[in-house]
Amino acid sequence: MSHVRVLAGTRKGAFILSSDGKRQKWDVAGPFFGGWEIYHLKGSPADPNRLYASQTSGWFGQQLQRSDDGGKTWTPVGNKFVYDGTPGTHMWYDGTPHPWEFKRVWHLEPSVHDPDTAYAGAEDAALFKTTDGGATWQELPGLRNHGTGAKWQPGAGGLCLHTIILDPNNSKRMVIAISAAGAFRSDDAGASWKPINRGLVSKYIPDPHAEVGHCVHHIAMHPSRPDTLFMQKHWDVMRSDNAGDEWTRVSGNLPTDFGFVIDVHAHEPETIYVVPIKSDSEHYPMDGQLRVFRSRSGGHDWEPLTKGLPQTNCYVNVLRDAMAVDTLDQCGVYFGTTGGQVYASSDAGDTWHSIVHDLPPVLSVEVQTLS
Amino acid sequence: MTHHVRVELPQHLRTLAGVKYEVSLDVNGDVTPRNILDTLEASYPVLAGTMRDHVTGKRRPFVRFFACGSDWSLEPTDTRLPDDIASGREPFLIVGAIAGG
Numbered sequence: 001m002s003h004v005r006v007l008a009g010t011r012k013g014a015f016i017l018s019s020d021g022k023r024q025k026w027d028v029a030g031p032f033f034g035g036w037e038i039y040h041l042k043g044s045p046a047d048p049n050r051l052y053a054s055q056t057s058g059w060f061g062q063q064l065q066r067s068d069d070g071g072k073t074w075t076p077v078g079n080k081f082v083y084d085g086t087p088g089t090h091m092w093y094d095g096t097p098h099p100w101e102f103k104r105v106w107h108l109e110p111s112v113h114d115p116d117t118a119y120a121g122a123e124d125a126a127l128f129k130t131t132d133g134g135a136t137w138q139e140l141p142g143l144r145n146h147g148t149g150a151k152w153q154p155g156a157g158g159l160c161l162h163t164i165i166l167d168p169n170n171s172k173r174m175v176i177a178i179s180a181a182g183a184f185r186s187d188d189a190g191a192s193w194k195p196i197n198r199g200l201v202s203k204y205i206p207d208p209h210a211e212v213g214h215c216v217h218h219i220a221m222h223p224s225r226p227d228t229l230f231m232q233k234h235w236d237v238m239r240s241d242n243a244g245d246e247w248t249r250v251s252g253n254l255p256t257d258f259g260f261v262i263d264v265h266a267h268e269p270e271t272i273y274v275v276p277i278k279s280d281s282e283h284y285p286m287d288g289q290l291r292v293f294r295s296r297s298g299g300h301d302w303e304p305l306t307k308g309l310p311q312t313n314c315y316v317n318v319l320r321d322a323m324a325v326d327t328l329d330q331c332g333v334y335f336g337t338t339g340g341q342v343y344a345s346s347d348a349g350d351t352w353h354s355i356v357h358d359l360p361p362v363l364s365v366e367v368q369t370l371s
Numbered sequence: 372m373t374h375h376v377r378v379e380l381p382q383h384l385r386t387l388a389g390v391k392y393e394v395s396l397d398v399n400g401d402v403t404p405r406n407i408l409d410t411l412e413a414s415y416p417v418l419a420g421t422m423r424d425h426v427t428g429k430r431r432p433f434v435r436f437f438a439c440g441s442d443w444s445l446e447p448t449d450t451r452l453p454d455d456i457a458s459g460r461e462p463f464l465i466v467g468a469i470a471g472g
Contacts (some may be wrong), residue, residue, distance in 0.1 A: 060421040
């Protein structure tokens with residue numbers, strides 16, 4: 001019988017939440033790496049027992065942890081992330097050049113095919129790759145050096161590469177996103193890159209239509225339609241049907257289109273989920289009501305999903321990597337909040353319940369569907 | 372000459388290294404902060420990058436070094452430490468700075 005494993009990264013450690021296919025009763029394991037910030041942990045599609053975790057600390061820097069038994073035990077692997085060559089500068093908040101400095105890994109994306117291969121998205125924005133199970137990491141420098149890197153400016157959370165999407169049908173195609181530089185695509189396995197921000201409009205930057213400088217919060221893709229991408233930008237929910245070459249706004253009837261997360265139903269490529277947040281100044285849901293919005297038409301038309309979610313006095317946030325879907329027949333949807341709740345729906349969002357509700361602030365949520 | 376040096380680590384680094392409160396190191400040559408850290412990282416490779424930057428070798432801002440009641444964090448890292456550290460009578464302290472709210 002299938003079961004699921006939810007991987008939650010929090011400000012003070014990692015937690016692994018397990019359930020059978022009914023997804024009603026949960027076992028909670030953790031904290032792993034207690035006291036450390038776990039920005040992200042993710043399992044290998046090629047070997048579900050292989051997990052990678054990004055463990056960071058303002059005191060002691062970056063660690064990368066690996067598990068080969070589904071998270072029961074962990075081993076520290078390589079933590080040396082060195083920019084290729086002379087790193088140069090990006091733009092600082094005040095517009096002056098600022099040296100590239102590695103701070104942490106925000107996102108880990110294991111290869112679809114090889115458990116020893118994974119990608120790491122770093123702050124300051126860069127993409128690293130391992131082919132030896134995390135023992136060593138090498139930068140893919142074509143991203144920073146493709147031409148616009150010197151213009152990249154950090155968002156409020158830092159100059160972070162937070163989204164990595166691997167095309168399951170084309171091993172040479174990758175899409176990444178950086179706050180606040182925008183989205184970029186490689187069609188040659190990461191050797192060269194180009195900005196894919198045409199159609200994004202950001203009123204808060206000097207040129208709202210600029211080639212780079214957009215604060216992309218997250219991008220999601222359905223594996224059966226890799227050319228269709230859904231984006232939650234700082235403001236605006238966007239979609240592209242040509243792998244990012246052009247974007248159109250699909251915010252439609254959302255009450256606010258500021259937010260961080262976005263994800264796609266496992267079996268319905270036009271069903272997408274967002275959690276609208278009041279504004280860029282007030283990072284909590286509108287009116288104290290935690291509502292997931294679902295569109296069954298790939299955007300434009302949205303319905304609020306509230307059953308089982310707090311509808312009064314709720315002022316949490318849902319961060320960019322904190323939503324995931326499982327692939328069971330009845331698609332499960334999961335998200336974590338800065339209030340320490342992890343919510344689950346086993347009916348594609350119609351109803352929700354909290355798996356746990358008193359964790360440290362949740363930074364990331366991933367789910368593995370296991371047989 | 373080899374010196375038997377005692378080093379106290381902060382909790383998170385003890386957990387990473389899988390050691391208890393204090394570790395003992397055989398430090399060859401002059402007993403300096405740099406030499407202690409080099410020896411410590413050679414003995415416990417998982418600690419590389421946790422106390423000083425991998426590339427620049429600079430101390431992490433929230434990591435401090437103490438010896439015999441004095442803060443050595445800002446001293447040149449090749450300065451010889453007191454004899455009580457070199458002899459193992461006193462431990463060399465690596466401390467996570469008190470920071471935050």
